[in-house]
Amino acid sequence: HLLKHTTNLNIHALDMSRIFLTEGVRTAQEESLPISFVEADVHNLPYQDASFDFIVSGGSLNEFKNTSQVFSEFSRVLKPKGKLWLMFLAESSQLPDKWLQGLSKQGGINFPSQQSVVDDLAANGLKLSKHKRERDIVFLLCEKSA
Numbered sequence: 001h002l003l004k005h006t007t008n009l010n011i012h013a014l015d016m017s018r019i020f021l022t023e024g025v026r027t028a029q030e031e032s033l034p035i036s037f038v039e040a041d042v043h044n045l046p047y048q049d050a051s052f053d054f055i056v057s058g059g060s061l062n063e064f065k066n067t068s069q070v071f072s073e074f075s076r077v078l079k080p081k082g083k084l085w086l087m088f089l090a091e092s093s094q095l096p097d098k099w100l101q102g103l104s105k106q107g108g109i110n111f112p113s114q115q116s117v118v119d120d121l122a123a124n125g126l127k128l129s130k131h132k133r134e135r136d137i138v139f140l141l142c143e144k145s146a
Contacts, residue, residue, distance in 0.1 A: 003033050012052075014038045014045070043069050050079045061088035062109050067117065071124040078144040084126055086140045090114045090133070097136060114138050 003009055013035050015021050021037045028035045040046045042057075043066060055074050064070045074084055091111040092098045101111045117140070118128050126142040133139070 003035075010036075012036045012038055012047075014040050014042065016041055043073065045073045045077050047077045049076055050082075051077045053079055053082050055082070055084045057085070058087040059089075061086055061117070062111060064110070067110075067112065068120050068124065071121055071126060075124045075126055075144055078126075080144060080146045082144045083129070084121075084140075084142040084144070086117070086138075086142070088112070088117070088138055090117075090136050090138045092136045094136075111136075 002011065011034070013021070013024050015024070015037075016039065018039060021039055024035070025037050027033075028037070038046065042060070042064065055078060057074075061067065061070075078084065089101075089111055091113045092101055101109075105111065114131075114133065117138070118131075121128065121140070121142050125145045127145060128140060129143050130141040131139065
């Protein structure tokens, strides 16, 4: 989607799952999109410090084992004033969503509170710029300190 609206982007798609990466490569080839696909763990990013202007993480936050370590890595690879866009499912206070989230937690899916994520981001030098919440879906835009 980004490449269709902005030119000259250097996009890296990272995942631990070879199956997801293979599907991404197939889709990119079908649509002639110049995307680099990297098999790696987000807890230990294979990039140099200050490599990226922008990071997008949509939905994966709920699967991260150690969000503080991931946010530290995001901060490390972002350039000063770089931006981070996150989307995740926050802890619900409504039934039956709360009950369903409890079942999902048994499978390793986490549902942090919005405030705990914002606090964790700030502790890693990522300041909240904008946020939006639609029911339990949270969208955050952050900026790395200069």
